[in-house]
Amino acid sequence: MKALLLQLERALWGRAPLRWLVLGLDRLARRGLWLWGRMRFAALVPQRGQGCVCHWNADLKYPERLTLGDGVVIGTNVSIGAHSPVTIGHRVRLSREVMIETAGLDFSALQPPYTHRSAPIVIEEGVWIGARALVLGGVTIGAHSVIAAGAVVTRSCPPRSVLGGVPARVLSTIDELSAKESRA
Template sequence: MDNENVRARLDNCPKLKKLIDWVIMNQVQTRPRWFIRLLAPLYQHRGKHAVIHKSARMDTPPYRKFSLGDYSVIESFACINNAVGDVQIGNHTRIGLHNTVIGPVKIGNHVNLAQGITVTALNHNFTDSNKRIDEQGISTNAVSIEDDVWIGANAVILPGVTIGNHCVVAAGAVVTKDVPPHSLVAGVPAKVIKQI
């Protein structure tokens, strides 16, 4: 049985999905890294010479896709979460120290994410004032970072954003809208400063 069939079966079995969430991503305490390292090769796709540092937190249940391309690196203390959407990382890409990536996110080839970056496609609903926020569910809107992109330290990429080829996002920028190819963006919210 291939991974696609396993994912399809898990999508149709909510109790098993909930059990897997509990085993891999317990809400009360994180699972020991040896436990995750033991199971991960069964469902995570890693390219040739790809590296995931031991202290990276991989919340990657098998019912969503996770792939890391050839010669790509996930550095120490990064957190990758594909529980609500696939996470695909291309070749020769670096996910820096203390980065958080919450799917659905697609990151291209030759992308460099500096330290402390958040890339999230997840948002919590909060429109009903009669309910607590944690009871209102979530929404997702995929993020796409195309090839040859450099994102500076502590930048935030919000849901629904596409960053085009050969772009630079300045340190500390908050990207709320699409970034056209060959652009340098900076600020809160991020704006195009110049074409590169």
């Protein structure tokens, strides 16, 4: 049965018009979703700068508490939970599947239901946050810093830092990396 299906698939995709039709419909669907994402983003986030781009499937919770600078790029499957205000500076890049979450549960009560507590997040200009990184409430990420993929940022960091790990710690600074490259 599997061999028959593979043979049918090979025969169908061997025909150029069918392949063109499928690829054309795919391109049309992607363009439509891109346009929908732009319109949805513009309607949801009133406090945004010029040239901001947000992938259509980004999850924006409490978008009215989100402030974006110019040229911010929000990638695929990003989740931003702005229970408290989230401020993102100019030219910040959020790679795919980044999570920014201002709220968490307060476990000081001994029994559920636990209450939410939240703290604002500030991401200064020129920051690049790698894929699947997590930024938690109460954090300020200094300008022109880089957060490694998969890092969990629980504390604030100075400008021009390179952070990585769980929990994230400063691995180096951009200035140190530039000095090493110039010596090499």
